[in-house]
Structure formats: structure tokens, C-alpha cells
Amino acid sequence: MKQRLTIPRIVPWLFLAPALLLLGTFALFPLLRGAWWSLTNADLLRTDAAVWTGAANYSELLSDPRFRRAFFNTACFALMVVPVQATLAFFLALWVNRPERYWRWLRTAFFLPIIVSMPVLAVLWTMLYQPLRGGQTGLINALIGSIGLPAQEWLQQPHLALPAIAFMSVWQGVGFQMMIFLAGLQSLSRAQLEAARIDGAGAFQRLRHVILPAMRPSIIFVMTATLILSFRLFAQPYLMTRGGPEDATLSIIQFIYETTFLGRELGRASAGAMLFLLLVAGLALLQRAFAREVRS
């Protein structure tokens, strides 16, 4: 006989109360305030004097060359990071997918930069990218110098700064994507792979006809999750280049941050934040659509 717990109607709400209270106060309420300010000319220091301006902030932003630049930079960053990181992570996962316990250290090695915080790594890579000054230079220039290439001003050149930050970000995040692929690989049935091997399928054919199709959900998850993460770019350029040189590494988030705290234009900054939210929500919907397509 099934035992059902009969509980007073208030009980579920008691369980939910702390979470609802905090989410309401610190997520929903600020979100609504931000949405409201985005439609006004609010000033950071005098929010109560805000006057309704409709969609003016939005139309101004969309034609603001600096906001467009920030969007362009962030999109470029995402386009550099996502494919490279996912491909690298995939092959790393294939490589470190070994059942023996004594191979574990290799996974840990690739996972290590995830544990180190982004501000630490941003500071560290600024030093690694240090340009040549009076005979002294960072490790990167020293390394490429040892194979005969000229030293570069990685973070001081507009065309090199964003790729340099993207390279460092790929290095930082590849271990996490590798772990997700690894989980996917481990759920792949050994019997299937063995059968393909017995049928005489080579390594490439096994990859193409057995591994890749089975890994589709993981691949889609990694690509879309990395895409969203890359659009949230902030700490690296903020610390390494301050968004420069010549706005070459200005990210969307830094644009919003500066508009708020340097320009005090709360309304404009809020509109920027809402546009950013729209972008992230769009990407998340894309992710769900892909995931659904894979399941069916």
C-alpha cells in the first residue's frame, strides 16, 4: 500500500520562501528596475528624477559607433574562441580518454587553469605578453624569438590585442569543455566501438561514423554554452588592455560598465544591459532548439 504524505497547504511555500524572497529581491526586482530605467533618461546619482523617454536609449545605442564597436569586438572574440576551443577540447578528450587510473593526472593538468581565477590569469598573461623594452620581454616574445620570429607588442597593437586575449581565453577554458566531451565519450558504448573495429573501420572512420554522431548532444551543448560565455567577456580586456588600444578590445559589458560609472548615464547603460540580455536569451533559445532537434 502506498503511503502518501498529507501536508498542510502552507508547507511547500515555507520550503520555497527563502529562495523566492532572495530571487525576488536580488534578481526580479533589479531586472524590472533596469528595464524601467532603460526607457528613461535616468542619471546614476539621481534616479528619482528619471523622465520617460520611450525607446530613445535603444535607437541611440543601435546607431552609437562605440556600442557597435563593442558588439563587433565581442562577436569577433566569440567567433575566434568557440570553434578553436571546441575542436581542441574534443581532441584532448579523445586523447585523455583512458580508463587506467594512472592517466588521471593528464586530465587534471588540462583542468588546472579553470581553477585559477580569471583576474589572476589576466594579470599573468599581461606579463607573458609583455613587449620588448630595453632588452627585457615577456615569455611569449622570448619563445617566438627562439624560433626566429620578431617580438610583437601583443596587447598594444589594435589588430593583435583581441586575438591575444582570445588565445589566452581558449587556453583557460579548454579543460572544462574537455571534461564535458569526456563524459560524452564515456557514455559511448564500448561494444559499438569494438564492433566498428572488427568490421575493419579505421580510426578516422570510427571517428566519423561512430564517435561524432554519438557526441552530437555534447558538441552542441559545448558550442552554445561557450558562445554565451564568450559574449559575457569582461575581466580579461578590462584588466589586460582597459578595452584599448583604440577600443579594439572594448567588450559589451565594459561599455555598459563605463556608461554607468564614468558617464553616469544609467538609462543608456540599462538599455545596453537589456539588449545584452536579449542577445543572451536568443542564444539560449537557439541552444534549446538545437537540443530538442537532437533528441527527436
Place this chain on the structure above:
Amino acid sequence: MKRIAGWLVAVVVALGFLLPLLWMLHASFRPESAIFTGGLKSLFDFRGLHLEHYVAAWRRAAMGIGLLNSLLQVAGILGLGLLFNSMAAFALARFDFPGRAGLFALVIVLIILPVEVLVVPLLLTVRDLGLVGGHGRTLAALVLPFAVKAFNIYFLRQHFLALPRDLEEAAIMDGAGPFRIYWSVGLPAIRPALATVLVLDMLTHWSDFIWPLVICTREETRTVQIALSNLFTQPPIQWGDILACAVMTTLPVLVVFRLAQRHIVASQLTAGIK
């Protein structure tokens, strides 16, 4: 022979991958004037290594108080989060009540809300609530907005749903109430999921940057990340001190991760796929 070659390749690739971190550790002990000299060979140069950068960084960046602030911040978020998220998840998984579907939909929507969107209105909200300035207030402002996390509620709910009902039925027969069932049957049964959430949240919040950047306005309320970024941006720039500060910022989380590593089950990470 082939095995040895495989090992050698793995060791060389791993060392190359970790080169930046090895360089950071080594350079933090080198004399200031030698940090940007010698290239790769400098890693094998052990002359004149000293601890002075650590002493100076500890004092200049107020690392003692910074580490304490970060520790309290992460402990607060993890502790409150563990309780509040799992309670909400349990209610969504196990109780039938009007409005449940709507609440669950809200949780799903909130998962995608990035902190960067909230920073500015959250700062003004926190200010309106009087949570700025001193130590306790800043700590509350660091912890309270991020203790409850929609993804964790969703994630833990999935794990509660997967539990067999028999466990609870036995407890109900013994006369246990809903809170007893949650506390002594539900929570222990999803321990692996709780451990995953704790480890991932620890990594996330130890690295928190943009929120502490706007909220920690006084030296005595700074987290380690803000202490580091101040050392890095405010002259005079002492590279050795910055490196020592970076190493000290990393060590605690590295130690905790090493201890908790066996609780990270790779398969847990993929819960988001389904």
C-alpha cells in the same frame, strides 16, 4: 617502447600547457629586475630566489583581510545556497501545489539571466537596502544576491525527482514530517549532486570579479581578486609583488579543489545537456 613514448609526449604536452602557471610560480620568487629576462631558460635559473615579494604583497595588498573576506563570501554563498536551493528544489520535486508549474518555468527562465545584466540595478537596490560601506554590510551584499541560484534549484530538483519513492514511504510510515523527510532522507540521498554544486560554486565565486569590483569600495572590505587588481592597476607597479599576490590568491582554491576533486563526477557536469 611505445608506452614510454606515449608517456613522454603526454608529459611534454602537459608541461607546455602548464608553462604559464609554472612561470608564474617561479617568477614570483625571482628578483624584480630578472622577471622579464632569460625566456624559457629562466625557469631553470634558481639564483637569488627570495620571499620578499610575498612579504611586500601581503602588506601592500592587505592579503590577510582580503583572504578572510573571500573566504567568508564563498562560505556564505555555499552555506546559504546549499540550504535554500535544496529546499526549493525539494518542494518543486516532491510537493503538489497550485502554481508549481509556473514557478518551475520561472526558475528555467532565470537560469539564463547573466550577472552582468544585473550589476548596475543590483548595486542601486543593495544601496537602497543599506548594504554598502562597512564590513558586515558588504559581506551581506556579496553573499545574499548570489546564494540562491536558479540553475542549482533546477539541477537539484532533477536529482530529487530521480530518487525512488520507497525511501520516503518508509520514513512516512515512521511518522516523519515533510521537513524531517527532506533533511534526513532527501538531502543525504543526493549527496553527489550537492558536492558537484558546492565545488562548481566555489570555483565560480572565488573568481567573482565584476560584482566585488563595484561593491567593495573600502580596502578592508576587498576580496582577494579586487586586492590583486588594485595592486595591478595602481602605481608603483611591482611585478614581483603582483605575481606573489596572484599565487596567494590561487593557493587556497587549489588546496580545496585537490581535497574535493574526487567529488567532481564528470557525468554530473553534463546535466545541462538533457
